[in-house]
Structure formats: structure tokens, C-alpha cells
Amino acid sequence: MSTVATQSLNGVNVEQLLGTIGAVKGNAAIALFKFRSKTKWISGGHCQTEIKSFYGATQEDTSRSKPFVLEGDEPPVLLGENYGPNAVEAVLHALASCLSVGIVYNASAMGIKINTLSFNIEGELDLHAFLGLSESTRAGYKNIDVTVNLDADAPKEKLNELLAYVQKTSPVLDIVRNPVPVTVKLIKG
Numbered sequence: 204m205s206t207v208a209t210q211s212l213n214g215v216n217v218e219q220l221l222g223t224i225g226a227v228k229g230n231a232a233i234a235l236f237k238f239r240s241k242t243k244w245i246s247g248g249h250c251q252t253e254i255k256s257f258y259g260a261t262q263e264d265t266s267r268s269k270p271f272v273l274e275g276d277e278p279p280v281l282l283g284e285n286y287g288p289n290a291v292e293a294v295l296h297a298l299a300s301c302l303s304v305g306i307v308y309n310a311s312a313m314g315i316k317i318n319t320l321s322f323n324i325e326g327e328l329d330l331h332a333f334l335g336l337s338e339s340t341r342a343g344y345k346n347i348d349v350t351v352n353l354d355a356d357a358p359k360e361k362l363n364e365l366l367a368y369v370q371k372t373s374p375v376l377d378i379v380r381n382p383v384p385v386t387v388k389l390i391k392g
Contacts, residue, residue: 212310212311212314212315212316213307213310213311213316213317214307215307215308215311217311217312220308220311220312221312230261232261233260233261235258235259235261236257236258236259236260237257237258237259238254238257239254239255239256239257240252240253240254241253241254242275245286247276247277247282247283247284248275248276248277248281248282248283248284248289249274249275249276249283249284249286249287250274250275250276251272251273251274251275252272252273252275253270253271253272253273254270254271254273255267255269255270255271273287273293274286274287274288275287275288275289275290275293276288276289277289291326291328291343291344294326294344294379295324295326295347297375298324298347298349298375298376298379299322299324299349300375301373301374301375301376302322302349302351302369302373302375302376303320303322305369305372305373306320306351306353306365306366306369307320309365309368309369309372310355310357310365313357313361313365315355315356315357315361315362315365316355316356317353317354317355318354318355318356319352319353319354320351320352320353320354320355321352322349322350322351322352323349323350323352324347324348324349324350325347325348326344326346326347326348327344327345327346327347328343328344328345329341329345344379347379351366353366
């Protein structure tokens with residue numbers, strides 16, 4: 204990806220972005236992050252997740268004075284009360300958010316001005332496994348379709364190059380596309 208140094212583009216401080224890339228090139232430990240969340244069950248399908256602290260850039264982050272609180276629930280058809288999106292809907296949000304950051308940051312580094320950017324995402328899911336009715340049906344999404352609506356001051360081939368690059372570098376897209384080792388352990392009490 205070629206880069207263009209301007210002070211700010213698309214709401215991104217390009218000089219700081221390029222400085223971060225340079226710092227990571229000079230010290231790989233800067234790129235290592237550990238994100239955390241704490242979730243508490245409320246009732247039925249309703250839970251609350253707090254996200255505040257994380258480790259990154261070789262230190263514990265202290266930039267957040269209070270946690271973000273995310274609500275999770277199910278729609279009434281799945282026995283919930285709609286206090287928030289359900290978990291599989293939250294995955295779609297996480298995917299769109301990550302793709303948005305990837306497109307905006309990389310477009311900014313390339314000197315591309317974005318006029319508008321939005322996503323339409325659909326995930327297809329079969330509840331047979333979740334309900335314990337099938338051992339052969341996948342419990343998660345069968346497929347996810349992403350439509351990117353992007354208006355920018357670059358030719359279509361440059362935007363396709365940008366989108367191809369972002370698909371290779373998006374952390375959430377990687378998480379969704381590739382298995383991630385997950386350890387689940389019970390602590391009583």
C-alpha cells in the first residue's frame with residue numbers, strides 16, 4: 204500500500220498513523236495487545252458486558268475513565284426482551300466496525316478522501332444446533348454477506364485494491380474466517 208502524508212484525512216491523523224506504523228517496525232512489542240471484557244448475566248437472555256482496560260503498546264492503557272457497557276439479549280421470538288442485540292448480531296456489528304476502521308485508515312494513508320461509507324451485512328444461521336436438535340448443523344453462521352457502499356475520490360480499481368487489502372488485514376474478518384483457539388473454564392462461585 205502506498206502512503207501519502209497529510210495532517211488529517213477522513214478524520215484520521217495520517218502523520219500519527221504513519222508514526223505508529225514506523226514505531227511498530229522499530230519495536231515489534233508495540234503491536235502486542237490484550238483486550239478484556241467482563242460480562243454479567245441479568246435475567247433470561249439479558250446480560251451486560253463492561254469493557255474498559257486493555258494492554259497495548261507495551262503498557263496498561265489508562266485512557267478510559269469509565270467502562271463501556273454493552274447490552275446483550277434476544278428478541279421475543281427467542282425468549283428475550285430486546286434489551287440489546289443478540290450475540291450473533293453483535294458479531295455483525297464488530298465485523299462492520301473493523302472493516303470501517305480498516306477502510307478509513309488505509310484510504311487515509313493512501314490519500315483517498317471518503318465521502319460516504321456504509322455496510323449492509325446479513326448472516327444466515329440455523330438454530331437446530333443451538334436448540335440441541337442437530338449435531339451435524341453448524342451452530343454459528345453458515346455464511347455472512349457484506350456489501351460495502353463506498354463513495355470516494357478514487358477510481359473503482361483503486362477502491363477494489365483498498366478493499367482487497369483490508370480483507371487481508373482486518374482482525375475481526377480474520378477471527379470470523381479462521382478458527383481461533385478458545386479456552387473455556389469453570390470457576391465455581
